[in-house]
C-alpha cells in the first residue's frame with residue numbers, strides 16, 4: 009500500500025529548501041518520493057538525486073517520479089555514502105539536501121518486513137535487506153548488550169528484565185517472529201491497558217535502530233553532507249525521536265562553530281567548525297492541522313542549516 013505514506017512537514021520543507029533549490033536537490037531518504045515530487049514542482053529548474061537504502065523504496069520512487077523524466081535519478085545507497093555517490097555520478101555540488109529519517113509506511117505496514125508488533129511477521133526489521141536481522145540480534149547478542157540496546161535506543165525502563173526474559177526464552181527455542189517477541193515483552197513490562205503506548209513499542213524501536221545502525225548513519229552523514237553543499241546551499245533534517253534530534257541539534261551547533269562538550273570537560277574535544285549558519289532557531293514542528301490529518305507527523309522535528317560562503 010505505498011500510497012498511504014503521507015510525507016510530513018511538506019509545506020515547511022518547500023518553504024525552507026525551495027528558495028535555494030535551483031540546482032541539484034538531493035533527497036537522501038527518497039522513500040516513496042512525496043517530498044521529492046513537491047520539491048521538483050516548487051523548483052522547475054532543478055534536478056533531483058533520490059537516495060534510499062531500501063531497494064523496494066527505490067523502485068517505488070522511480071515509479072512515482074517517472075513523470076519528471078531526466079530531471080530525476082534514484083539510487084539504492086545509504087546516505088552516509090553521499091559524497092562518493094556524487095562524485096561517482098559526476099554531479100555538481102547540491103543546492104539543497106533533505107533527510108527525512110526513519111521508516112516509511114511501505115516498510116512499517118509490510119508484515120513480511122517485521123517492523124511492526126501489531127502484525128505478525130518474521131523478526132527482520134532491515135531497511136536495506138542486508139546484514140543481520142532483528143532475530144539474529146535477539147538470538148545471539150549477550151544479555152548485557154541487549155540491556156544496552158533496549159535502554160539506549162528504546163529508553164525502556166525494564167530493559168534488564170526484558171533482556172533476561174529474551175535470554176531465558178531463546179535457550180529453549182529461538183525467537184523468530186514479531187508476535188513471539190511482542191508477547192514476551194508484554195508479559196514482562198505489563199499489559200497494554202495499563203500503558204499509554206503498546207508495551208513493545210520501545211523494544212521494537214530499539215531493535216530497529218540497532219539493526220539499521222540508524223544513529224551511526226546519521227552521525228556519519230551530517231558533516232560530509234554539509235561539506236558537499238555549494239555555498240549558500242541548505243541541509244534540512246527531519247527527525248522523529250529525541251535520540252535523532254539530539255544528534256542533529258548538536259551536530260549543527262558544532263558545524264556552526266559552537267562547542268558542544270559537556271560543561272565538566274576541562275578542554276574542548278568536539279572540534280567545532282565554521283561551516284554553516286543554523287537557520288532554524290528551534291525545531292520546526294507540524295501544525296495542529298497536520299497532526300490531526302496525519303498523526304504520524306506528531307513527533308516530527310525539522311532543523312535547517314545553510315553553508316556559509318567561503319567556508
Ligand SMILES: C[S@@+](CC[C@H](N)C(=O)[O-])C[C@H]1O[C@@H](n2cnc3c(N)ncnc32)[C@H](O)[C@@H]1O
Nearest residue numbers: 015037039040041042043060061062086087225
Ligand atoms: C520517512 S521515509 C522517507 C519518506 C519520503 N520523504 C517520502 O516523501 O516518501 C524514510 C526513508 O529513508 C530511508 N532510509 C533510512 N535510513 C537511511 C539511510 N541511512 N540511507 C538511505 N536511506 C535511508 C528508509 O528506507 C525510508 O525509505
